[in-house]
Amino acid sequence: MNWEIYADPLFRLPFAAGLLIAGVLPVLGALLMLREEWLAALGLAHLAAAGALLGLAVGAPAMLGASLGALGGGAVKSLGGARGNTAYGFMILIGWSALLLAAANTSAGDALGQAVMDGQIYFAGWTELAAAVLLTGLAVTALPRLMPRLLRARFFPRHDTANRLPAWRWHLGFDLLAAFGVAVGTATLGLLGAFALVLVPAWAAFRIAPGWAWTLWLAGLMGVAAYLAAFVLALGLDQPFGPALTAVCLALGGLIGALSRPAQGRRGA
Template identity: 60%
Template sequence: MSTDLFLLPFLAGLPLALLLPLLGGLLRLRDEWLATLGLAHLSTASGLAGLAAGLPVVWGAPLGALAGALFKHFAGQRSNSAYGLMILAGWATTLLIAANTALGDALAHGVVDGQLYFVGVREALASAAIVLTGLLLLPWLTPRLIRARLFPSHETANRLPAWHWHLSFDLLVALAVAVATATLGLMATFALIFVPAWMAFRLAPDWRRGQALALGAGLGGYVAAFALALALDQPFGPTLVAVLLIMAQLAAAPGKLDL
């Protein structure tokens, strides 16, 4: 990990390990965590389509995620059925592109499984930019999202426009998922959104410490998985998922992490 060869991939993924768990808490608050798997599949498909057209994955991936987020927002499709359709559409498109282009199966696997060790300056810059945007927006978005979940009539009752911050959150999630999918891979992205927030919702005594717990779990899991994957010569994505799941199991008292 000390060599320059692995320093850039490590630094490209690190900010995402900070932002994704924080987004995961808000997505869980909105019962929308499954949407991220749909967005990740769509961004995988568009990333691969972009590759076929000669674009870097990190440029193509946001297109699918943004299309999914805009569909979800403007069509009012906030149900598990809609997210299920996104997952299926993204999966089918990814595999059909892989089967019918010169890129072949290997590239599709690269995007799905993660190709963190091969990311470059482009992905690192995109990752830093989206994390900076997220950290600037979250203090503004978080109280509004919590209030909207617990007192949904508040904005309407006070004649306050709410569409702009709902849309801002949807677009922030879409872009973060797209950049993370292009950098870390599909399932590693989903795991960083899902598992730390799941732990926080089970264990934290309040929101502030829940966010701290999720952030610690995300960063700790990422660093541990990166080191383990290198030391044991394993693929990064599955290693990260395994580490996060083990952390979740260890952090909970026996029997507390029932599904």
């Protein structure tokens, strides 16, 4: 392993951008999992990837295209009241089809499409870091306000309707935040790397956390730990980053899954 490479200034911006994203995406993933919408993240990631390539085809930055693609999907999902696997399945198919068609029909699209699939974080620059800082700022600002309302809507779903409250505002707010998070994650870490950060740490935290605050902290910390391990391994062993991150997430999730039992098996009488 080449240890000197970690001191290379070239990798500082990608490292910082990825670190912020790795702390935020698992927290969004925990809320998506509580809403039983984790598959939406894969749909949004495909739309973000397609948006990035379509944006490049018309001369827009990849981050802008990715954000518009995912935000469009998130807004349509929220305002159209789309819920459940069918809607997310269509998002995946639309995104995948648009991604590969854009890759096949644009100059350098094939290589960029492959980069999005592989998750080459080392190409991340100031734009990605700025987007990651914006995402973190939005999450830190919005989640404390959205979280109580989202939890209440999840466990007491009639409450908002019964009290004539504009629930669509906080559902749309969270959907757009999740879409932006997935877009920034996809453009920086790659499609499946971002999805792994949404899904696996939240899944593992759901198995072992003793309460909701613990769930959020554990998910975020596991995301950061998996990211750090993947960064070291991918850079040191010259491996593509996205698959390395996904593999580390899976190993972490598998370990926690093996050491814990599902909660349903421990219910009281």
